[in-house]
Amino acid sequence: MARWLVTGGAGFIGSNIVHRLAADGERVRVLDDFSTGKRANLRGLPPARVQVIEGDLRDWRAVLAAVRGCDYVLHQGALGSVPRSLADPVTTTEVNVLGSVNVLEAARRAGCVKRVVLASSSSVYGDTPTLPKTEGMPLLPLSPYAASKAAMEGFARAFSASHGVEAVLLRYFNVFGPRQDPKGAYAAVIPRFFHAVLAGERPVIYGDGNQTRDFTYVDNVVEANLRAATVPRAAGEVLNVACGERVTILGLASLVAEALGTTTRPLLQPARGGEVRHSLADVERMESVLGFRPPVDLRRGLELAAGWYRGSLPGAKKAKRGK
Ligand SMILES: NC(=O)c1ccc[n+]([C@@H]2O[C@H](COP(=O)([O-])OP(=O)(O)OC[C@H]3O[C@@H](n4cnc5c(N)ncnc54)[C@H](O)[C@@H]3O)[C@@H](O)[C@H]2O)c1
Numbered sequence: 001m002a003r004w005l006v007t008g009g010a011g012f013i014g015s016n017i018v019h020r021l022a023a024d025g026e027r028v029r030v031l032d033d034f035s036t037g038k039r040a041n042l043r044g045l046p047p048a049r050v051q052v053i054e055g056d057l058r059d060w061r062a063v064l065a066a067v068r069g070c071d072y073v074l075h076q077g078a079l080g081s082v083p084r085s086l087a088d089p090v091t092t093t094e095v096n097v098l099g100s101v102n103v104l105e106a107a108r109r110a111g112c113v114k115r116v117v118l119a120s121s122s123s124v125y126g127d128t129p130t131l132p133k134t135e136g137m138p139l140l141p142l143s144p145y146a147a148s149k150a151a152m153e154g155f156a157r158a159f160s161a162s163h164g165v166e167a168v169l170l171r172y173f174n175v176f177g178p179r180q181d182p183k184g185a186y187a188a189v190i191p192r193f194f195h196a197v198l199a200g201e202r203p204v205i206y207g208d209g210n211q212t213r214d215f216t217y218v219d220n221v222v223e224a225n226l227r228a229a230t231v232p233r234a235a236g237e238v239l240n241v242a243c244g245e246r247v248t249i250l251g252l253a254s255l256v257a258e259a260l261g262t263t264t265r266p267l268l269q270p271a272r273g274g275e276v277r278h279s280l281a282d283v284e285r286m287e288s289v290l291g292f293r294p295p296v297d298l299r300r301g302l303e304l305a306a307g308w309y310r311g312s313l314p315g316a317k318k319a320k321r322g323k
Contacts, residue, residue: 003027004229005070007057007103008077010037012180013119013172016218017074017225018042022050031055031066032077041179057099060106067106072229073116075103078148081186082123082274085145096148097155104159104167115166115235117228118156121149122173122214122240122279131246132282135171135238143274153238166235168228170221173242173281177218177301178308189249190215190302193256194309197264207271209250212278214242217301220294227290234289242281243294255299259306 004021008014009030014037021028022045030042033056042052055062057077067073078096079085085092100118107113125133126140141147159165174188182191196203224241228234247255250266257264287293296304 001025001027002071003029003069005029005031005066005073007031007066007073007075008037008119009052010034010039010041011076012041012177013175013218013221014074014076015041015179016177017076017222018045018050020222020226022046025049029053029066029070031057031063033057036079036181038181057102058094060102063099063102064106064109067103067110067113069112070110071112071114073103073107073113074225074229075100075116075118078119080145082143082145083272084186085143085148086274089144092144093148093151096145097151100152101155104155104165108159108163108165113165115168115229116156117168117170117225118152120153120169120171120238121146122171122242122281123276124150124153124171125276127276131278132244132280133240134282135240135285142276145274160236168234168236169238170224170228170241171239171281172221173214173216173240173279175216175218175221177305178312180218182309182313189213189252190256190305191309193253194260194305195313197257197260197262198309198313202265202267203253203256205249205253205266205268206275207249207268209253209266209268210248211275212246212248212280213252214244214246214279214281215252215298215301216242216294217296217298217304219296223292223295224286224290227292231290237285237289239286239289240281240283241286242283243297244281244283245298246278246280247298255302256306259299259302260310
């Protein structure tokens with residue numbers, strides 16, 4: 001049985017990975033400082049197989065201790081959000097860049113790690129006019145968050161080239177699903193929309209709503225991580241992780257309302273800085289290297305997410321038709 005380290009394992013994507021690994025009977029260690037992650041996300045896991053270490057990715061000793069004895073490292077821990085990185089670029093850089101270097105260096109020193117899978121982001125492509133975005137395109141980050149992920153990618157390549165650390169870079173497009181936090185200034189669009197519609201409020205769209213995104217249900221991302229760690233030919237790859245379909249944010253608001261059995265009228269507010277206009281992934285490489293097609297499409301994913309948000313948002317009013 002392999003031992004896995006999931007950094008950021010108390011967060012949205014990390015906790016979905018941890019639950020899947022535990023369900024598969026694997027041994028998992030979580031390293032998280034609970035800055036945006038929650039203990040509640042790790043509820044119900046078998047303590048005999050899941051070990052939780054509270055520690056900071058910027059703390060070299062904590063990272064080395066967490067990596068020791070692990071076969072695979074799935075590095076999800078980071079400070080997400082473009083707006084957060086615009087407000088505080090220094091902390092985003094410290095966590096996302098230094099934290100990632102600590103993980104790579106710990107994997108090298110520990111000597112037991114077969115492979116490190118790192119969560120990168122579609123934001124590294126910036127606003128390139130060419131769609132879909134293919135992995136060979138130049139990196140043109142628009143925000144400190146995107147720049148931190150581009151830097152992380154550079155370090156992963158450098159550790160592979162100079163130290164032989166096996167690394168796989170997964171460029172997630174917009175991920176959604178259970179346990180994604182709908183609250184706070186830096187919440188992502190799908191949980192914000194679910195929260196608003198369930199509370200009987202109008203979902204807020206920044207910009208004209210015609211910007212597009214390629215949304216992926218979290219189970220697809222979990223599967224991509226497990227395959228990236230274990231499929232022999234994935235070593236050294238950089239792969240988009242997405243569905244390869246795009247939707248406007250206005251269209252998304254309707255789909256979220258539809259998944260809740262209602263309609264909605266979004267509220268348009270001025271666009272925010274650092275955001276790309278259009279995003280669509282070429283997923284051919286992911287499909288051929290990892291040998292799978294994302295099993296859950298946007299509509300099905302929204303239905304699954306709707307069930308979760310209905311059950312988990314305390315005090316959420318029943319969405320009323322026509323709101
Ligand atoms: N959600 C998306 O749509 C998306 C898109 C592209 C890339 N990503 C990347 O995927 C990864 C997971 O994102 P998520 O959406 O689950 O975010 P999240 O905020 O829910 O999870 C991140 C986790 O990292 C932990 N963390 C943050 N700083 C830390 C530190 N200094 N030390 C230890 N742990 C720390 C947080 O507590 C949290 O549990 C991140 O690397 C993110 O950049 C996410």
